[in-house]
Amino acid sequence: MHDHPHDHAHGHDHGHDHDNEMDEMTARARALETILVEKGLVDPAAVDAIIETYEHQVGPRNGASVVARAWTDPDFADWLRRDATAAISSMGFTGRQGEHMVAVFNTPDQHNMVVCTLCSCYPWPVLGLPPTWYKAPAYRSRAVREPRAVLAEFGVTLPEGTRIHVWDSTAEVRYLVIPERPAGSDGMDAEALAALVTRDSMIGCGQPARPGVAA
Amino acid sequence: MNGPQDLGGRHGFGAVVPEPETDRFHAAWEKRVLGLTLACGPLAHWNIDSSRHARESLPPAIYYNASYYEIWLRALTNLLERAGEIGADELAAGHALRPGLRPDRCLTAADAPGVLARGGPADRPGPAPAFAVGDRVRTRNHQPAGHTRLPGYARGRVGVVTAVHGAHVFPDHHAHSPEEDPKPLYTVQFDAGELYGADADPTLTVSIEAWEPYLDRSPA
Numbered sequence: 240m241h242d243h244p245h246d247h248a249h250g251h252d253h254g255h256d257h258d259n260e261m262d263e264m265t266a267r268a269r270a271l272e273t274i275l276v277e278k279g280l281v282d283p284a285a286v287d288a289i290i291e292t293y294e295h296q297v298g299p300r301n302g303a304s305v306v307a308r309a310w311t312d313p314d315f316a317d318w319l320r321r322d323a324t325a326a327i328s329s330m331g332f333t334g335r336q337g338e339h340m341v342a343v344f345n346t347p348d349q350h351n352m353v354v355c356t357l358c359s360c361y362p363w364p365v366l367g368l369p370p371t372w373y374k375a376p377a378y379r380s381r382a383v384r385e386p387r388a389v390l391a392e393f394g395v396t397l398p399e400g401t402r403i404h405v406w407d408s409t410a411e412v413r414y415l416v417i418p419e420r421p422a423g424s425d426g427m428d429a430e431a432l433a434a435l436v437t438r439d440s441m442i443g444c445g446q447p448a449r450p451g452v453a454a
Numbered sequence: 455m456n457g458p459q460d461l462g463g464r465h466g467f468g469a470v471v472p473e474p475e476t477d478r479f480h481a482a483w484e485k486r487v488l489g490l491t492l493a494c495g496p497l498a499h500w501n502i503d504s505s506r507h508a509r510e511s512l513p514p515a516i517y518y519n520a521s522y523y524e525i526w527l528r529a530l531t532n533l534l535e536r537a538g539e540i541g542a543d544e545l546a547a548g549h550a551l552r553p554g555l556r557p558d559r560c561l562t563a564a565d566a567p568g569v570l571a572r573g574g575p576a577d578r579p580g581p582a583p584a585f586a587v588g589d590r591v592r593t594r595n596h597q598p599a600g601h602t603r604l605p606g607y608a609r610g611r612v613g614v615v616t617a618v619h620g621a622h623v624f625p626d627h628h629a630h631s632p633e634e635d636p637k638p639l640y641t642v643q644f645d646a647g648e649l650y651g652a653d654a655d656p657t658l659t660v661s662i663e664a665w666e667p668y669l670d671r672s673p674a
Contacts, residue, residue, distance in 0.1 A: 278554030
């Protein structure tokens with residue numbers, strides 16, 4: 240906390256460090272953008288378009304539709320196993336941070352989890368931007384060493400004998416977990432099934448919702 | 455580099471805090487930092503490997519105290535300064551004091567969606583792979599001061615090649631040079647006991663992607 244007298248206007252009480260830090264970050268981001276725009280290096284409308292893409296268009300519902308199709312279309316599931324980049328691209332999900340895709344399928348004997356211990360690599364075209372925890376030291380340090388303890392923090396308990404395979408995304412290969420289709424979902428169509436698929440289940444940190452239980 | 459980013463297997467970072475998938479950003483400035491970082495890519499002063507290296511080169515005390523978007527903002531600022539596009543005087547003033555170097559490369563709003571949808575594949579024509587699926591390999595004790603993507607927890611460990619991805623841009627070289635220097639890339643799988651010793655989870659297997667210069671053949 241700074242202790243010099245404040246004579247500038249405050250919109251709210253600066254009661255704790257967190258607010259001060261947020262204000263400083265807002266100021267720093269704004270200053271950098273101002274400089275870049277004044278220099279003609281950045282078009283603020285392009286920044287808006289990038290935000291719009293990842294805030295409203297590209298997100299985990301893309302991946303959920305891939306998973307639901309894998310559950311309902313065995314030929315598509317085979318294609319995902321052989322060439323996930325092409326199979327996912329055929330559904331229109333392409334681009335940055337999804338150039339080289341691999342789909343890993345959970346089975347009763349093996350659970351898959353995805354991490355990037357070195358930064359924040361994540362399959363953007365199918366899952367959107369990574370959640371905060373995925374980029375934070377707790378997940379990055381522990382997922383490769385004590386995944387069962389991490390899963391417990393997501394409320395997931397696997398049977399003792401289930402093997403866990405953790406995929407550390409150290410190159411430009413990106414992983415999508417295909418969770419097991421939930422019991423009781425027979426007869427549901429792909430759209431209804433996609434609603435059961437959670438983002439965390441496609442990272443390997445959750446399970447799909449059960450039919451009749453809200454995701 | 456043995457920097458703050460190399461987190462795999464480290465102790466003491468506490469509990470994971472899950473969040474709803476509808477949470478996309480936690481402050482308006484995070485959106486601008488995402489957009490600025492991606493919008494500055496087409497200026498072509500750096501590449502994905504040098505930008506990762508800029509983030510991991512932040513002092514550890516700063517890296518561990520920053521949110522990820524703060525790490526991005528700090529690294530973006532450093533990259534722009536290094537490229538000569540902005541100066542400390544301009545950051546202090548909060549305004550441009552000189553013209554930009556590459557305004558001709560400015561990303562337009564019209565082009566932005568296409569650039570994002572195209573992405574930037576990392577596979578390249580390159581040398582034939584020395585290893586095949588099923589080969590036993592040992593990772594090298596590879597500790598360059600510069601950028602590398604071989605995590606510390608997987609150095610000097612014996613694993614098995616489970617996939618051959620063809621040649622990909624080699625980050626150890628490309629982070630410090632415009633040359634892409636493609637090398638064969640593999641997925642290598644390790645038993646947790648090989649990585650962490652006697653206390654390891656016996657049901658755990660960990661895979662990394664490893665470029666050929668990270669690997670030696672290991673006797674069966």
